[in-house]
Amino acid sequence: MSQQVQEKYEESQLYKIRHSAAHIMAQAVLEIFPDGKVTIGPPVENGFYYDFDLPRNLTPEDLETIEKRMRQIVQGKHEFKKTVISADEAKKVFANQPYKLELIEGLEKGGFDEYGNPLKEKPEISIYQHDTFVDLCRGPHVANTKEIKQDAFKLMSIAGAYWRGDEHNKMLQRIYGTAWENAQQLKDYLLQLEEAKKRDHRKLGRELEIFIFDDEVGPGLPLWLPNGGVMIEELEKLAKEMEEKAGYLRVRTPNLTKEDLFIRSGHLPYYAESMYPPMELEGVKYYVKPMNCPMHHKIFASKGRSYRDLPIRLAEYGTCYRYEKSGELFGLMRVRSMQMNDAHIYCGEDQFEQEFMGVIALYHKYFELFGIDKYVMRLSLHAKSGLGKKYVDNQRLWLKTEDMVRRAMDNGGVPYMEVADEAAFYGPKIDVQIWSAIGREFSLATNQVDFAVPERFDLKFTNKEGADEIPLCIHRAPLSTHERMVGFLLEHYAGNFPVWLSPEQVRVIPITDGQNEYAQGIVRQLREQGIRASADISAQRMNAKIRSAQLMKVPYMLVVGENEMNAGQVSLRVRDGSQQNNISLAEFIARMKDRIERRAKEL
């Protein structure tokens, strides 16, 4: 068996091109701002960036000037020369570059690389020079600037970025660029960006009348239009079906609770900045809930529990509110009001692995149903430095729980990657990471293990020996929130939803107004069967009616003219453009019902 070895990005020609392009850009920028301070400029997924500290803000015109100058520099065929030097020498070279001096000190101590990641061994210090520009850099680079084709790169945007990614540090100016091996690759990439924009859920959401935002309602607070309402109903139906089969019990809890509950849960000490501020009545503070868990814990605690009752799985499509910072809002993907496909599983330690894998199995069923194949499972762990701040202060339990999750994933053969310092405050979590149409990352499904909060709520069950034991709690949301899920589905399907999920499943199109009544009769029969249908009896021509149904991405169009009316039949046009003439309504209904019942991908 042959195994294909994928070339590491870090070792690829593309990586060198982008890294070198960043240096060339920095040279051009420094020519405009001789006193400008340079920081770091690494290659990224489709290009590169470089962060600068400059005396004034960059303008789009600057970008043009810089790009033009870069084209000249690459033509100069300047060699990239690497020199290994001592820390002291490096400090002399970068004497007036304070950010570089900071980096050199980090390297000298041997603790961290230029991005602040801890290093195993003390790295050597090297500089790269081409033409007039010298940078502290470990490479690698292309041999000379001419390896970068002058028509294969483009500067994309100016953005703010904190020095070392820390919001307490100074805000720098970042220039993003893209660079490729040749002009065709660049062209393809730019085309791909254009295509992605067409899939943007914010654009499709408006066009397909799924949701809107309104300034007077508030940022991050979506209004679901009737079409969006249908999708939500369908998603809830799906979740309830799956959860009922998996032994979940449905509960309902209020949107508002007293402060006491969130003090006990730990949300106020650890999560307060993401919560809406309290409202006070008669001396009592109330908070709008950012999560459902504390209420579910109360339900668990509402009566004595035996080991025989476990696991107990409490599910609720709960509405939560979180005060996301204004700049973090992003269409439906990041909002302030959301409905979570939430549930909490209370179980004994010996049941943990089975329950945990049960949740993962649910993920896989959903992935299969939606045809999701591009995703990454991330196991988010705590960081020692955050204990008592971001994280509940009990390192022993952190390590133990993280091990349990790892073991469960390994035993179940689920591939995943580990990320430090991204856990929930009460325990490690598994996120399913996905990408929006324009390439932004999001966590969709999530699954978190809580070893801390049950104890705070005095949750207990009586074990076989008759002693009290604290249950573990698994928080899970395989379908994420309605908001993020619908946003994701819009982009995933580019609005071409499978029949079961389509807000409007059938549009009946009479050719002349002589068939209006016949068309409306068909709609009545379809609705009788639980099918979402409407008739287009506007004063437009058939072609225009078809066009508007196509634009709304309605899966089935039934065209009815005099022939169909007289024969009691319909002519089916499918969203993909195919058609099937003169079929009976019963035949069409049978086809549809089959697709809907199976939640089939095909039309």
Place this chain on the structure above:
RNA sequence: GCCGACGUAGCUCAAUCGGCAGAGCACCCGCCUUGUAAGCGGGAGGUUACGAGUUCGAUUCUCGUCGUCGGCUCCA
């Protein structure tokens, strides 16, 4: 929250140098009675996001507020 850009009709976008705010689509009304992605004509629709300021005069220039977008930080 931070850095930057932007905000004109329901939507997509025009408006020269500071001088009467416009088009297409959608909507309403008529005509056409039509065979698989836009038939024709007419009508209505605006405090140019909001609030100040400069000016004889502001969509245009300045400041503030709100919102959106591109990032950073953060997250379902």
